[in-house]
């Protein structure tokens with residue numbers, strides 16, 4: 001495929017309610033979208049980077065800059081390779097550049113979408129999906145009080161979500177979990193996500209969560225503390241799941257081999273793209289680990305791609321693949337919905353969804369065309 005140019009389009013998407021985690025509170029998303037124009041047609045990519053480098057070192061202005069100054073020129077200079085191998089060549093061409101995996105993921109996604117739309121092939125089929133619909137879990141932010149939390153959780157259970165994930169941080173962990181268990185019972189699939197907020201000194205405290213039969217505790221320690229997670233896993237019974245720490249199939253293999261995790265949250269943007277996400281799935285499955293698909297508050301574009309990824313055989317735990325209306329009043333695509341707790345996996349060409357032009361234009365804050 002010949003890459004003729006890429007549009008960098010920024011959209012401002014207000015959230016339906018503030019989303020608070022251990023690293024901050026979001027009320028809106030400033031999202032970078034890529035529209036790749038190729039010889040075979042157009043494709044869309046979504047960059048999952050947040051506005052501030054608080055989840056990881058990437059942030060949306062930096063991803064636009066690294067695409068503009070390094071990645072897109074490099075792809076233009078490797079048009080031969082791109083013509084021959086398409087999206088499979090993107091990460092190979094960009095490998096010499098360190099990090100910026102969310103930016104790499106976005107351009108690989110846009111090129112892959114263009115190719116698949118042209119071939120009439122779905123994202124699900126390309127990645128190896130084996131299900132037509134996937135169970136939908138939901139991520140619940142930190143709120144001001146326990147009663148408010150119980151209302152929020154009750155609302156999502158009424159909406160049909162099959163798994164509840166609670167954001168936790170020091171001072172908001174054992175009590176909220178206890179309250180949810182007491183109110184909704186022991187059968188509700190329940191897990192927690194600390195986003196690196198604890199240290200090994202908190203091990204004894206985190207062991208108090210063992211009484212609540214959680215599916216997992218996600219990323220309790222900082223992302224580079226692989227050995228710390230292995231030590232923590234020996235001190236608590238709740239299975240340790242890694243998110244921020246797993247940036248590639250190689251780092252997944254390393255974390256698994258030292259016993260740092262028994263479950264992995266796979267996020268394509270964090271690991272450089274959907275193709276690497278499948279490799280991590282394969283490594284985890286080969287070691288007998290369960291994986292699930294995490295979320296980065298994506299628009300319908302990334303949400304649709306994540307639903308397809310979550311349909312691979314090793315994704316045996318519900319993912320953070322909630323309906324569009326969990327975060328957005330009006331999504332830029334036709335809204336993704338759940339019924340009886342499941343989301344249909346898109347089966348159209350490419351992502352299977354597209355931005356609705358007038359909706360996209362209404363939320364666009366900037367657009368920049370980069371000819372290649």
Ligand SMILES: CSCC[C@@H](NC(=O)CCC(=O)O)C(=O)O
Pocket residue numbers: 019021026055138139193195243294295296297298320321322
């Ligand atoms: C701003 S929070 C983004 C990262 C967070 N994501 C979620 O909690 C799920 C968000 C979603 O459902 O898209 C995580 O660490 O897993």
Ligand SMILES: [Mg+2]
Pocket residue numbers: 193195218219243244265294
């Ligand atoms: Mg997480």
